[in-house]
Amino acid sequence: MTDRSAVDTIRGYFYQFDYSILKVLQLLDCDDSIAVECIEDVDIHTATEVTAVQCKYYAGTEYNHSVIKPAVMFMLSHFKKIKDDGKLPVKYLLRGHYNSGQHKLILPIDVTFLKQHFLTYSEKRLERRHHEELGLSDTALAEFLSVLDIDINAASLEDQFTEVIRQLQIAYGCTPFEAEYFYYNNALALMRELTIQTLPTNRTTTKGAFLKVADTSGVLFNEWFVRKKGEKSHFSALKKAYFSGLNLSPFERFFLIEVSPETFVRSDLKEVLHLLSKKWSKTSKRDGNSSFCPYVYVHGLPDDELVTLKKELATEEFCFIDGYDFQGADFSVKSIAKRASHDNGIKLKVLNSIANLEVTVGSVTKTREVYQFHLGKSYFEPANEAVKHIQIQVKKFTDIKAII
Template identity: 25%
Template sequence: MADVDVDKQREATASIRGYLYQLDAALLEILNSDIDDQIVIEGIEDFDRYSAEEITYCQVKYYAGKDLTNSVLRDPLYKLFQHFLGLDENARKNRKYSLYGFYADIKISTDPLTVERFKEIMEVGEYIPDAAGVKRLHKKSLLDDAVAADEVIEAFCQVFRIQLSSEFFEHRSSVIATVKRVQGISLLEAEGFHYPRAFDFIASMATKADHNDRTTTRRALQEHLKGTQAVHRRWLLREKDASEYGKYMRQLYFAPNNSAGVVRTFIIDVSTMKDSATICDQLREIARKWSSAKSKTTPNNERYAPFVVLRHSSADLISQVKNELFDTGTDFVDGFPYNGSAFRAEHLNAAQTKERQIALRFADNTDQLLQAVEIIGRKLCHFYDFFFESPLVLEVPGAKSRMVSIPVDDIATIKKII
């Protein structure tokens, strides 16, 4: 390979890396914010966070080849102070300012600022020739042209902080780890699928001219990421054989043996199915694995039975499935306690006991399911969406609910997964 000539003075690597670092920092802020806090990319500062209590302005710096000194801190600190100084007294009360970044070395204290320390940082030394031509050091301050009382400087110091972060690749790893935690996924999924899609979401937003188009929330980001898991699993389904795929999914989502305290819902796409016997075979396996119906030792107050929904099913197919389950001795409840009854969510939540061995809770559609789940309290809820073509779009209730979309090419694959 031929040598490539590079002008080191014009090489843009540091600038590009600094901008990527800034986008990673903004993504980390979104992931760690409350669900509806607004984050503005390239707002007043590199990113601004608007919460119910306060507004935070953040500058991001990535100086892998530069130490943090007074002179390096001076300009960004002064810019943040100028913004604070321009606000009226009431507006200053809920403002915060942050300098976030990485430096080759830290040569100064990063403790909270005092008025004296702030003034020291603002001082600039300049060598000016005297009448005899001898250069002498003269000190001036960036504050010389600003009308800033000590109490205003003190108020600013109280709301300013320096956040020292890690070098580029370590910082990116921490962002990916946060994606993993917030999305409740594996590291492989976070690194290979969710993080690239999230970064693209932020990078595309940063190019918009209108600040409204550069404003987002954690809720919006998570909506954007909803389809990512399904795409990943569709790829896995294609690349792996059924047994290997089933084992992988089982390890991810169905390894725990103890289901007590967890409400599980199995939503099964039956759009290509006409055979009720095959469907019942899967439902009986779900009941065997994820219901305590046949347990002789589980106390009544700790018993559990999963909800099931047949998605894209006709009323006739649902009726056939219910009849076959009943005829083969699988005890289940639906939301209809008697012939002609209106749907009753409380009946779908009838208690399983040693005497009443309810194995399944059968909802005819997702509307019935959501009504039933809403009245169960604060339990952790897992929704498993087994689909053929497209994942289910469902607004799951509560912060403790979790939706997992799993593609299958054959309904029999479900037994291999669960």
Template identity: 45%
Template sequence: MSNRSATDTIKGYFYQFDYSIAKILNLPKDSDEIVVEGIEDIDINSSTDETAIQCKYYAKTEYNHSVISKPIRLMLDHFKSVKNGTTPKIKYQLYGHYKSGQSKLTLPISVNFLKENFLTYTSSKIKHEHHTKLGLSDADLQEFISSLKIDINAKEYQLQLTDIISSLSTTFSCDTFDAEYYFYNNALNEIRKIAIEDNISNRKISKRDFIDKINKKKVLFNKWFLELKGLKNYHKELKDQHFRTLNKSPFERFFIIELPIKHNLSEIKEIIQIISKHYSNLSKREPKTFCPYICFPNIKDSDLLLLKDELFKEEFNFIDGKPYSGSKFYTKAIKTEASYSNQLKIKIIKDITEVNELLPSISKTKQVFHFYFKNPLITISDTGIKNVNIQISDLNHIKEII
């Protein structure tokens, strides 16, 4: 599959997932539910009725009646089971976006139009009449039409996404960036997880539960999201939002970086050097000099010692909160101010315990930037601290973001 075809396929999945997100956010009551991949792509259960929705995105395809005839026949199969009394009555909806050809369909449709264009077809040179096969009368078909809504003028992909971002901005009282990179990304991840559940009961979620689940301010590394955004653009937008102007203010900045299982000393040293270069100011003319803190929570003691040895040999000045050999960690020691005279370039913290001990003792403006692979390693409960959690898949991505 070509890159363009792959992207089109991914966009089709995204469109359906996005539509699910949009429908959840627009549910009138918090207790109303949707089922992803239920009777149809999306089922909506409200206090008054249930609607099964087939959702498709054909941005490069002209509309023809044959494109939606099979989904309509499948809906009619379900309607037949309703008539037989084996299935509860529901509503049906076809929702799709097409490149062109929408004028071919005039709504509302008649029973004859339904039979001729959607229910009658040829297979292996044999003519089939689906309504006859099911034993449905014209009155039955009229009842089915009354329960069926067809919309082939669905929103274009980007327009639908823009509306979702706007809705999320309103729901969480946030700006567009936070709505997209945090809450939309979380929403997309949540819908994807629900869709692959085997048990249909696990593919059901209420508006209230969905909002609660996506209300997490952390940037997820979502492969499909990145496929559409592009990795370079994704990194650039994160940089512009959180890191572009950081070195202008003398804040106390903490960089907490989870290391992959396989890592090497040179990678870690390079990241330290980049962070120090971008977020330290030791100029003689600067009235308030500063340097950042850095913590690798899962680094081995032996690797941390090797790292410090390398930095010392290279005359890269650092402190670690341990003022003498065999000393325990002292917050007073690690809070030594960086200056032009001491050329202190980085403050190394061993683990999360030390970070949690240190943060409350600092009265200056604090910012925590946490890069992790699967789950965050630290929880910041103090709302006065800027806390940015970013999921990564490769340690080298940090260099592009910061």
């Protein structure tokens, strides 16, 4: 597969995922549902009808009847089967976006056009007619056309995505950024998960269940979402949304970093700590009583490694405090909350444990902001809802450098 065709294939996946998200958001009732990869790409189930949709993206392709012929024949076969089984009829929608050639198909089509352009094909140099193989009369074909809708002027990938974000804003009452980075990110992960389920019943979601699962209070790392946005663009958007101008106000800021002991490299963590101190400290003489520096808690770091890390920082004359005033002392919020200044040289406040973090966030009285970076599940929730809490899932903790 060429690079170009690979890109087209990926865009096709996103087009189908986005369409699935859009359709579930547009369902009128929370008990209405969609199913993916069952009859067709997307099956829409309401209390009164089922619509099977094949959704394709051919932005670089000219429309020709042959492109949708296999889909029409498959739908006709399904139409015949459920008719024979005495089941309720299904509506069919062929939906596609093409670069050009839409003038070749004039709608609505009749039975003669259907048979000539969509049901007649060649196999081993023999002309075959799919409707005759199925034993369908012109009357049955006319009935099929009454439940078939063809749309070859579907929205572009970009326009469809814009509508998805608008619908998410409506559903959750959120900003465009939250719609994309919180809810769309989660929705995309949900749709991808549905498509890989083995049983058809597990590839179905109601509108109510979808809205609940897609709801999130933080930015989750989704391979598909990052692939669509591009890693650089993804990090840049997070930086703009959350980490621009943080050092303008003397708030109590807590940066929570999760590391994996298996892949942890001490020098990388030290680099992140130095960066946090440099970017979000104001301790010059002119800052006076408005001086400050950040708190840091490293989740998942073994105790012995934390001790070694602090020894190295001390040896390198990087001044920090950790709330313990002498050997054997209890943790002191008063000690850890000491104002950093030019005179005392404090550059960072290191919290040793979740317990120290919880009591400090709960006890300090200034405006508090918590920025939690997690690799998997969230590991901290402030007890006070007044505390600003930003949660960002990352693939590896060193990604923090590009975000902050």
